[in-house]
Amino acid sequence: MKRSFIREILEAIDEETISFAGGLPSENLFPTQDLKEATLKAIENPKVYQYTISNGINELREQIALRYTNEGFATTKENILITTGSQQAMYILAKFFENKDITIEEPSYLGAMNIFRLNNLKMDGVKLEDDGVNIEEFEKSFKKTKLTYLIPDFQNPSATTYSLEKRDEIVKIVEKNDGYLIEDSPYSELFFDKKMPYISAKLPKNSFHLGSFSKTLVPSYRIGWIRADEKLIQSIMIIKESIDLHSSGFSQYILAEYLKDEAKYEKHLQEIRDDYNKKASYFSEQLNLIMPEFKHEKPKGGMFLYGTFGQGVDTFALVQECLKKKVVYVPGNQFYIDKVPNGEIRFNYTHSNFEQIEKGIKLIKSCL
């Protein structure tokens, strides 16, 4: 089995390379002063350094639960399991469902696909359309697998957001077949227009809803979570504690301190949305100006812009040339089960500044 293209790239590139590859948040937006204050308060109590319980500290689970409840999705701390990033949430669920079949979107998040392979889940890909998966294909697949992994908000890699109609169709199909939905939501808060309702909210007993502070706050704390029915949380706990006993208590206490001021977090989220919205617009404009042969839609949220040159260009071959000129992106074939080269590209637009965006696109254009 091969390592993730993105993780290998992160190790290989130097500081001069313009990277549109990883899903890195903008460092300029980290609320460093507020986090410093939260840290200084949290470390007044030496318990922040000790072992803690496997499911995560009560305060943080309560705060996360409250955010769901405020959005109309009734949740208590017993529904929450803190994980070491939402990557670990996916790993735990893949281990829980190992050797089973699973319905996924195509294209889909390659990190999740690697996890599924590692735990011997057989993936059945369903075509992703502009408003979500193709429902007929999805129903046919889900009838057999009874398990699905979806990223309904600003999907990785495609930036697709599911329509309300398709969300309701998914609910009906999961219920009818008494299966499980894994709803991965790392980007849901990063909307430029409005937030869509979680599909899991209508499937409280049959869903695992995955969240993370990596994209909305900082990645290095490695704090994500799973929201699920209490019995399901109890079932997956043995896997969580086998993997790392518990996620960093240090990170958890600092986060819980930071989140006490809800208004501050909301203000921070709005700053990210505004900044990313501007960058998405600029990236899209520059693509249209410099490289109009790359067809795409301007994203409505999240961290990625996806598009295609059409079948004439092999973007996997192209990225090797781009690397020499010190610019990098993720070729679209990485997000498909069979990885057959195609003309698609995923661009991350959040981690570069305007100058780098323009320069990077020009460098790619020069490799065509």
Add this chain to the structure above:
Amino acid sequence: MKRSFIREILEAIDEETISFAGGLPSENLFPTQDLKEATLKAIENPKVYQYTISNGINELREQIALRYTNEGFATTKENILITTGSQQAMYILAKFFENKDITIEEPSYLGAMNIFRLNNLKMDGVKLEDDGVNIEEFEKSFKKTKLTYLIPDFQNPSATTYSLEKRDEIVKIVEKNDGYLIEDSPYSELFFDKKMPYISAKLPKNSFHLGSFSKTLVPSYRIGWIRADEKLIQSIMIIKESIDLHSSGFSQYILAEYLKDEAKYEKHLQEIRDDYNKKASYFSEQLNLIMPEFKHEKPKGGMFLYGTFGQGVDTFALVQECLKKKVVYVPGNQFYIDKVPNGEIRFNYTHSNFEQIEKGIKLIKSCL
């Protein structure tokens, strides 16, 4: 599959209960002021909040490598993989060797045994004697399994330390059969007299040496590591990054800052050794005074005191009574593959003060 007795106990007990159960370090010994200074320095650079590479930040891997090299075990940062506690190190290796057979000590660390079960490793238990495993039994088992998990220094739960002779025998057997040793070393630095050489130092190509800052510094950073041949590190990296992308970068940068002053860390280690030595002596003395029917040796390092009432007492039944009187320990049967009740007990002596130690032992005595 059942959850770990210790993890369940940690969730169930209240603050009034005297716990001799978990492997909790003493909170009084956390170097909170030095860690605060390291934290404040580290967070001056916003990169501490960003994603980092999967194997761990260079600075920390170099510092860990240097400690091995200084002890005569030549090591570079390429031999080190940072893990989310050494619990995750074990999980990664169990996943790497899934479905294989493995030779373990009996008794052994129950967290490791749970991980092996979860990854379908078939455990073959070898009797642990006062100076290490029974070599004849070990050789017979290892010839078949070609894989072993050992805790040679201040073993968990038995506090046993391997003699130099048995360490050399293990080296010969692993080499002759071209198998692998997983050497778990969370307690090696917590010696009261002297440090023993790592078995892995004579098996650099055929060993995974596991270390951790959880017992020597603080557990909540969740930082441990695997030291292995570079090719082996590359092979297990795919599992590491699938599980959680990377361990907390925030913790790693703070640790790297703290470890810059080697003398400070050494002084801290000596303080822990002195404190734990006093507590081990006191625990042993109080046992002899209050409950002389419990046979044991005073530990020479680590965090645990192990002994037995003999076959007349079922310590698994006893602990249920003890819980009602608000004192808890881990019954010895938890550390055996078949979990048949026996007269053995593992006491943690590092997390309680003198008053709690005396009171706790008296409470247990009253339940007999």
